[in-house]
Amino acid sequence: MSELRKDPIVDRWVIIAAERGRRPSDFETTPEPPTSEGCPFCEGNEATTPPEIYAVRDGTAPNTPGWQVRVVPNKFPALAIEGELMRSGFGRLDRMTGVGAHEVIIESPNHFDDIPAMSTDHVALILDTYAQRTEDLRRDERFRHIIVFRNYKSAAGASLSHPHSQLIALPFIPKITREKLASAQEYYRGKERCIFCDLIEQELSMPEQERVIYCNDCFLILSPFAARFPFSVEIYPLQHCHDFVEMDSSTRLALAEALQFIFGQYKNTLADPAYNMTLQTAPNTSPRPGHPDYWSSIAYDYHWHLEIFPRLTKVAGFEWGTGCYINPVAPEDAARYLRPESWSPGANEQ
Amino acid sequence: MSELRKDPIVDRWVIIAAERGRRPSDFETTPEPPTSEGCPFCEGNEATTPPEIYAVRDGTAPNTPGWQVRVVPNKFPALAIEGELMRSGFGRLDRMTGVGAHEVIIESPNHFDDIPAMSTDHVALILDTYAQRTEDLRRDERFRHIIVFRNYKSAAGASLSHPHSQLIALPFIPKITREKLASAQEYYRGKERCIFCDLIEQELSMPEQERVIYCNDCFLILSPFAARFPFSVEIYPLQHCHDFVEMDSSTRLALAEALQFIFGQYKNTLADPAYNMTLQTAPNTSPRPGHPDYWSSIAYDYHWHLEIFPRLTKVAGFEWGTGCYINPVAPEDAARYLRPESWSPGANEQ
Numbered sequence: 180m181s182e183l184r185k186d187p188i189v190d191r192w193v194i195i196a197a198e199r200g201r202r203p204s205d206f207e208t209t210p211e212p213p214t215s216e217g218c219p220f221c222e223g224n225e226a227t228t229p230p231e232i233y234a235v236r237d238g239t240a241p242n243t244p245g246w247q248v249r250v251v252p253n254k255f256p257a258l259a260i261e262g263e264l265m266r267s268g269f270g271r272l273d274r275m276t277g278v279g280a281h282e283v284i285i286e287s288p289n290h291f292d293d294i295p296a297m298s299t300d301h302v303a304l305i306l307d308t309y310a311q312r313t314e315d316l317r318r319d320e321r322f323r324h325i326i327v328f329r330n331y332k333s334a335a336g337a338s339l340s341h342p343h344s345q346l347i348a349l350p351f352i353p354k355i356t357r358e359k360l361a362s363a364q365e366y367y368r369g370k371e372r373c374i375f376c377d378l379i380e381q382e383l384s385m386p387e388q389e390r391v392i393y394c395n396d397c398f399l400i401l402s403p404f405a406a407r408f409p410f411s412v413e414i415y416p417l418q419h420c421h422d423f424v425e426m427d428s429s430t431r432l433a434l435a436e437a438l439q440f441i442f443g444q445y446k447n448t449l450a451d452p453a454y455n456m457t458l459q460t461a462p463n464t465s466p467r468p469g470h471p472d473y474w475s476s477i478a479y480d481y482h483w484h485l486e487i488f489p490r491l492t493k494v495a496g497f498e499w500g501t502g503c504y505i506n507p508v509a510p511e512d513a514a515r516y517l518r519p520e521s522w523s524p525g526a527n528e529q
Numbered sequence: 530m531s532e533l534r535k536d537p538i539v540d541r542w543v544i545i546a547a548e549r550g551r552r553p554s555d556f557e558t559t560p561e562p563p564t565s566e567g568c569p570f571c572e573g574n575e576a577t578t579p580p581e582i583y584a585v586r587d588g589t590a591p592n593t594p595g596w597q598v599r600v601v602p603n604k605f606p607a608l609a610i611e612g613e614l615m616r617s618g619f620g621r622l623d624r625m626t627g628v629g630a631h632e633v634i635i636e637s638p639n640h641f642d643d644i645p646a647m648s649t650d651h652v653a654l655i656l657d658t659y660a661q662r663t664e665d666l667r668r669d670e671r672f673r674h675i676i677v678f679r680n681y682k683s684a685a686g687a688s689l690s691h692p693h694s695q696l697i698a699l700p701f702i703p704k705i706t707r708e709k710l711a712s713a714q715e716y717y718r719g720k721e722r723c724i725f726c727d728l729i730e731q732e733l734s735m736p737e738q739e740r741v742i743y744c745n746d747c748f749l750i751l752s753p754f755a756a757r758f759p760f761s762v763e764i765y766p767l768q769h770c771h772d773f774v775e776m777d778s779s780t781r782l783a784l785a786e787a788l789q790f791i792f793g794q795y796k797n798t799l800a801d802p803a804y805n806m807t808l809q810t811a812p813n814t815s816p817r818p819g820h821p822d823y824w825s826s827i828a829y830d831y832h833w834h835l836e837i838f839p840r841l842t843k844v845a846g847f848e849w850g851t852g853c854y855i856n857p858v859a860p861e862d863a864a865r866y867l868r869p870e871s872w873s874p875g876a877n878e879q
């Protein structure tokens with residue numbers, strides 16, 4: 180019989196239907212077109228993107244070759260950086276102007292580069308770029324939340340195959356973030372403890388650690404108890420921290436290693452599937468003079484993390500109509516497939 | 530500049546990025562394989578499905594030809610009808626056994642039949658079948674909610690192209706239903722009015738009715754103010770009612786007409802796209818002896834409706850990470866494309 184499991188943070192039931200069970204090789208993936216022709220993100224094509232906002236360069240001029248990571252505005256932005264933020268209502272309807280930022284983080288000058296194959300230092304540089312851009316955008320009081328995400332391959336929504344992430348700054352706190360913040364705050368208010376820290380502790384304290392995939396000095400990769408999608412993972416810092424920009428350089432290196440590990444496993448175990456990665460961090464807590472705000476005040480109860488899931492199953496009427504998902508792979512089985520060969524319970528304990 | 534709009538029921542912001550704007554012909558659709566070979570849902574192949582649960586027949590024997598609508602268990606059910614519902618917790622984690630029902634409503638004996646081309650009476654018969662199955666399953670006290678949905682074409686998750694809907698009975702109230710119920714209840718508690726009724730009234734009272742697509746004696750088809758997906762629609766009964774099973778036969782005919790209209794418009798205006806339809810109705814209010822329950826007690830504040838959306842855009846990292854969607858077609862433009870040719874504001878007013 181299948182099993183129903185509840186995500187304790189966002190209060191969502193998931194159907195784990197493992198008897199429909201499938202092995203990693205049962206999921207099909209589509210190869211990407213193997214050409215870099217006409218790619219605007221490649222080194223040498225800097226003139227074909229909007230002017231860069233940020234780049235890691237050794238003294239070369241902006242918008243020329245000679246960079247390691249480069250950030251440009253999205254050519255087709257969902258939200259515009261210029262313009263006044265105007266909020267209005269009409270009866271029960273609320274609207275505001277589409278003010279925000281939509282940037283592309285080009286992760287490498289090389290079209291065929293790939294996170295597992297990069298140097299760990301380079302991956303850490305990408306993570307540092309996420310933080311630099313986030314900090315810069317948080318200075319803009321219009322922006323209440325910044326989300327960084329990575330769509331890998333066209334089945335996951337990437338329109339270009341050159342390695343890149345994106346960042347969107349929003350003039351509101353999005354629904355999922357509000358749910359997670361509220362959940363963390365409610366728990367903290369009652370117990371003076373972080374709900375994420377307690378869940379991490381619970382997973383690590385089980386004798387078999389059956390949902391633990393990987394652990395290094397600073398980060399844990401979990402197969403979530405109520406995972407919605409087969410082989411999805413969550414990456415948590417072991418130390419409580421609400422905001423990813425507070426990572427120091429050695430912590431960033433540890434996260435870079437964890438990402439290289441899991442994306443390498445996806446490549447090896449699942450035949451390089453399309454995936455989405457989203458960075459779940461606290462909202463902008465920059466002071467808004469004279470306007471202290473609820474969400475900022477509870478941001479410190481949060482525990483930032485990454486969510487990653489391969490795009491292997493279809494989301495259809497049932498999922499859209501209920502918010503409940505059917506996962507054909509038990510999270511414990513997914514963990515077994517995704518672990519390093521050398522894994523044993525407790526091996527990574529501090 | 531794009532615009533941000535909020536769904537007042539589920540508290541979700543949507544980015545209406547109409548300047549990325551696209552016309553109906555800009556969205557690609559994929560044709561389905563034009564064969565009925567080996568289809569288990571076709572008349573004559575009754576022996577290839579699990580034994581039928583329900584059928585509309587004129588005296589013919591079960592599991593033989595001679596039916597108009599036929600309901601069978603899903604061969605690969607997400608939840609099993611047999612078994613005890615056991616709930617348990619471990620620390621912060623909740624689980625229960627995967628008990629429920631998963632049925633297929635085969636809408637016609639003819640593989641190539643299609644809702645816009647059927648007789649309106651036949652469509653009403655399908656709707657009556659939804660209600661019959663829902664009422665029957667509600668007698669089972671294990672089932673807290675029943676969701677009916679329709680996945681049209683493989684891009685929307687349909688594994689067979691023979692016209693069919695599905696029904697899943699759940700041992701819990703799903704997240705989206707709880708959110709909508711809570712929102713309706715909170716509004717009702719404060720105002721003694723239904724939030725859905727007020728929104729319908731607001732849309733109909735605007736001089737241009739710019740989001741009204743269609744209206745008959747009993748139902749309104751709206752292009753939602755904060756639509757997540759291009760050309761998505763919601764269908765509301767004009768009279769307040771929490772539960773779709775309470776429709777009488779003339780109301781069912783009016784809904785059948787509305788469905789034939791909108792699916793016909795999808796075919797004509799959008800080149801027959803894949804779509805999902807979900808029926809959003811109140812949870813099971815059947816008395817549980819000695820155990821009155823919160824969700825049942827607020828069910829009457831709800832206003833049932835249908836949500837329908839073509840699968841034209843990709844859901845990627847941003848949407849998964851925020852719960853915020855980017856809609857490239859303004860709902861007012863979508864309404865303009867989907868309206869009947871003869872439409873004028875107020876023409877359908879009661």
